[in-house]
Amino acid sequence: MRKILASEALREILLPLGRMALFVVGAGALFSAIMFALAFLAQGSGADKLLLETHKMGILEYTLGQLPQVLIDGMTLGFVYAAIALGYTMVYGVLEFINFAHSEIFAIGAFVGVEFLIFMDRLGVLAAAGPLGSYMYLVLALAVAMIASGSVAVLMERTAYRPLRNSPRLVPLISAIGVSFALQDVIRMVESLTTGQFYRVIPTFGNFDERVALFSIPTGGAPIAVNIQVKSIVVIVAAVLMLVALNYIVNATKIGKAIRSVAQDRTTAALMGIGVNGIISFTFLIGGALGGAAGVLYALKFTRIDPFVGFMPGMKAFTAAVLGGIGNLTGALLGGICLGMLESFAGAYLGTFTMGRFGSEYKDIFAFLILIIVIIFKPSGLLGEQVSQKA
Amino acid sequence: MSLLELHEVHGYYGNIHALKGVSITVDEGEVVTLIGANGAGKTTTLRLISGLLHPKKGKLRFDGKDISTMAPHMVLRQGIGMVPEGRGVFPRLTVRENLEMGGFIIKDKNDVRKGIEYAFTLFPRLKERENQKGGTLSGGEQQMLATARGLMSHPRILLMDEPSMGLAPVLVDQIFDVIRELNAQGTTILLVEQNALMALSVAHRAYVLQTGSIVLSGKAVDVANDENVRKAYLGL
Ligand SMILES: Nc1ncnc2c1ncn2[C@@H]1O[C@H](COP(=O)(O)OP(=O)(O)OP(=O)(O)O)[C@@H](O)[C@H]1O
Ligand SMILES: [Mg+2]
Numbered sequence: 001m002r003k004i005l006a007s008e009a010l011r012e013i014l015l016p017l018g019r020m021a022l023f024v025v026g027a028g029a030l031f032s033a034i035m036f037a038l039a040f041l042a043q044g045s046g047a048d049k050l051l052l053e054t055h056k057m058g059i060l061e062y063t064l065g066q067l068p069q070v071l072i073d074g075m076t077l078g079f080v081y082a083a084i085a086l087g088y089t090m091v092y093g094v095l096e097f098i099n100f101a102h103s104e105i106f107a108i109g110a111f112v113g114v115e116f117l118i119f120m121d122r123l124g125v126l127a128a129a130g131p132l133g134s135y136m137y138l139v140l141a142l143a144v145a146m147i148a149s150g151s152v153a154v155l156m157e158r159t160a161y162r163p164l165r166n167s168p169r170l171v172p173l174i175s176a177i178g179v180s181f182a183l184q185d186v187i188r189m190v191e192s193l194t195t196g197q198f199y200r201v202i203p204t205f206g207n208f209d210e211r212v213a214l215f216s217i218p219t220g221g222a223p224i225a226v227n228i229q230v231k232s233i234v235v236i237v238a239a240v241l242m243l244v245a246l247n248y249i250v251n252a253t254k255i256g257k258a259i260r261s262v263a264q265d266r267t268t269a270a271l272m273g274i275g276v277n278g279i280i281s282f283t284f285l286i287g288g289a290l291g292g293a294a295g296v297l298y299a300l301k302f303t304r305i306d307p308f309v310g311f312m313p314g315m316k317a318f319t320a321a322v323l324g325g326i327g328n329l330t331g332a333l334l335g336g337i338c339l340g341m342l343e344s345f346a347g348a349y350l351g352t353f354t355m356g357r358f359g360s361e362y363k364d365i366f367a368f369l370i371l372i373i374v375i376i377f378k379p380s381g382l383l384g385e386q387v388s389q390k391a
Numbered sequence: 392m393s394l395l396e397l398h399e400v401h402g403y404y405g406n407i408h409a410l411k412g413v414s415i416t417v418d419e420g421e422v423v424t425l426i427g428a429n430g431a432g433k434t435t436t437l438r439l440i441s442g443l444l445h446p447k448k449g450k451l452r453f454d455g456k457d458i459s460t461m462a463p464h465m466v467l468r469q470g471i472g473m474v475p476e477g478r479g480v481f482p483r484l485t486v487r488e489n490l491e492m493g494g495f496i497i498k499d500k501n502d503v504r505k506g507i508e509y510a511f512t513l514f515p516r517l518k519e520r521e522n523q524k525g526g527t528l529s530g531g532e533q534q535m536l537a538t539a540r541g542l543m544s545h546p547r548i549l550l551m552d553e554p555s556m557g558l559a560p561v562l563v564d565q566i567f568d569v570i571r572e573l574n575a576q577g578t579t580i581l582l583v584e585q586n587a588l589m590a591l592s593v594a595h596r597a598y599v600l601q602t603g604s605i606v607l608s609g610k611a612v613d614v615a616n617d618e619n620v621r622k623a624y625l626g627l
Binding site: 258265270274275 | 396439442443462463466467468473479481482483484489491492493495496540544
C-alpha cells in the first residue's frame with residue numbers, strides 16, 4: 001500500500017514536469033515554425049537586404065541564429081507569467097471572480113523581496129556572502145516576499161471580497177479594481193516616505209548576472225553566441241519547483257482536494273464538513289505567495305521595480321490564464337509559457353522584420369491581441385471546459 | 392430525549408415563508424420519513440437541520456445541543472451526515488476522491504480507507520468506477536456515490552433527500568435495501584421522499600408536510616393507512 005502511495009506521489013511530481021517540458025517544447029516549436037515561415041517569405045525583402053548589409057547574413061540565417069536565445073528568454077518569461085497566472089486562475093476556480101488586485105500582490109512581493117535584499121546589502125552581509133550564501137539570501141528574500149504577499153492576499157479577501165460574496169458578480173470585481181489602485185498607492189506612499197524614491201533596484205550580488213555560454217552558431221557574418229544568464233536559470237528552476245509544489249498540493253493532498261471540492265460545489269463541500277471560508281483563505285494564501293515569489297524573480301531578472309511594476313506582468317498573466325482556460329491550473333501553465341514565448345519572439349524579431357518601423361516596444365500588442373482573439377473565438381481557453389454562467 | 396429535535400421551526404427565503412413552525416423528532420435508531428408534495432418544504436427542512444439555512448424562529452437540537460445557528464461544516468462534525476437533493480457529486484473529482492471528501496473530518500487515513508472499502512462492499516459498482524470522474528457517472532451511480540459519501544464521516548444520523556429520484560425500479564430497491572441495512576447496523580435515518588410507498592415501508596415513523604406545515608404524523612403504518620395520504624401520495 002505504501003508503495004502505491006509513494007508511486008502516486010511521484011506521479012504527481014513527474015506529470016507536471018512532463019507537461020511543462022511538453023508545453024515549452026510545443027510552444028517553442030510552434031513559434032519557431034511560424035518565425036521560420038515568415039523569414040522564408042521575407043527573403044529578398046527590404047529587411048533581408050538590410051540585414052545582408054549590416055550583419056552579412058540573410059533574414060533566414062539571422063532568424064535561425066537568434067532562435068536559441070529567443071527560446072531561452074521566452075521560457076524564462078513564460079515561467080514567471082505562469083506563476084502569476086496561477087494566482088488568478090486559482091482564485092477564479094474557487095470564487096468565479098477575477099482578482100484584479102493580484103498584480104499588486106505581485107508588486108508587494110517584488111518590493112518586500114528587494115527591500116529585504118537592500119537591507120541585507122546595507123548590513124554588508126550580501127557582499128560578504130559566498131556563492132552558497134548568496135543563494136541562501138535569495139531564498140530568504142523569496143520566503144519573506146511569499147509570506148508578505150500571501151498575508152496581504154488573505155487580508156484582502158477577508159476585508160474586500162468576503163463581505164461581497166453574495167453580491168452580483170460585478171460588485172467584487174469593482175472592489176478588486178479599487179483594491180488594486182489602493183495598494184499601488186500604498187506601495188508608493190510607503191516607498192516615498194521611507195526611501196524618498198518611487199523605484200528600487202535590486203542589489204547586485206552573487207553570480208546572478210554572469211552568463212553561462214552554451215554554444216555559438218557560425219554564420220556568414222560574426223558567429224552568434226548563445227548564452228544563458230545565471231539569473232534566468234535561477235528564475236526557471238525556482239518557478240518550476242514552485243509550480244510542481246503547487247500542483248502537488250492541489251492534486252495530491254487532502255487540503256488540495258478540499259480546494260477543488262469548494263471550487264466545484266461550495267454548498268456540498270460545506271455539507272462534507274469542509275470549512276469553506278478557511279479553504280478560500282488558504283487559496284488566496286498560496287496564490288498570493290506564488291505571486292509574491294514571482295515578483296522577486298521578476299525583480300531579479302529585470303532589476304528595477306516601481307509601484308506600477310505589477311500592472312503589465314499582471315495583465316499578461318491574466319491573459320495567459322484566459323488563454324489556457326481560466327480556472328484550469330494546467331491551462332495557466334500553458335498560457336504562461338505561450339505568452340512568454342510570444343513576447344520574446346515579438347521583442348526579438350519585430351524590429352528586424354519591420355526594419356525598425358515597429359520596435360520591440362510594440363511587443364505587448366501581441367499579448368493583448370491574443371486576449372481579444374481568445375475571448376471572441378474560444379472564451380473557454382485552450383484547455384478550459386465550457387464556461388458556464390453560474391446562476 | 393430524542394436524538395434530533397426540531398421545535399416550532401420557521402424557515403424563510405427572503406420574504407417567502409417556506410416552513411411555518413415545524414416540529415419533528417427523530418429518536419436514536421429510527422428511520423423517520425418526511426413526505427409531501429413538490430414545494431412542501433422537505434428540502435428546506437433538511438437545509439435547516441444541516442445549517443445551510445438558519446431558522447428565523449424556533450430551535451433545532453441534536454443530542455441535546457442547540458444547532459440552530461451552527462454553520463454547515465460544524466453541523467456535520469456533530470454527527471449529522473447528508474445525502475443532498477440532486478446528489479451533489481463533485482463532477483471533476485474521481486469516485487474515490489468524492490468518498491475521501493465525505494470523510495474530510497476524519498483524521499485517521501486508515502479509517503478513511505476502511506470507509507471506502509465499506510462503501511465498495513455496499514455498492515460494488517462504485518469499485519469498478521473508482522477512478523472515474525463523478526460527473527461521468529450515471530444518475531444511479533451518482534446516487535450510490537452520494538449515499539456512500541454521506542456515510543464516510545460515520546454520522547449518527549443520515550439525512551437523505553429523495554435518494555430514489557430518477558432511478559429505475561431495480562435501483563430504487565437497491566437504495567432502500569441499503570437504507571434498511573444501514574439502519575440495522577445502527578444508523579439513524581431521516582428520509583425525505585416523493586416515493587411515499589417505499590418510504591413508508593422502510594420507516595418507523597412518518598411526517599406529512601404540506602405547504603410548510605406538518606399536517607399528519609405518526610407510525611408509518613398508520614400514516615400509510617390514512618385516507619388522505621392514500622389518495623394524495625399513494626395514488627390509491
Ligand atoms: N432558494 C430559494 N429561494 C426562494 N424560494 C425557495 C428557495 N428554495 C425553495 N424555495 C421555496 O420554498 C418552498 C419549499 O421548497 P423545498 O425545496 O423545501 O420543497 P420540497 O418539498 O423539497 O419540494 P421537492 O419535492 O420539489 O423537492 C417552495 O415553495 C420553494 O419555491
Ligand atoms: Mg426537495
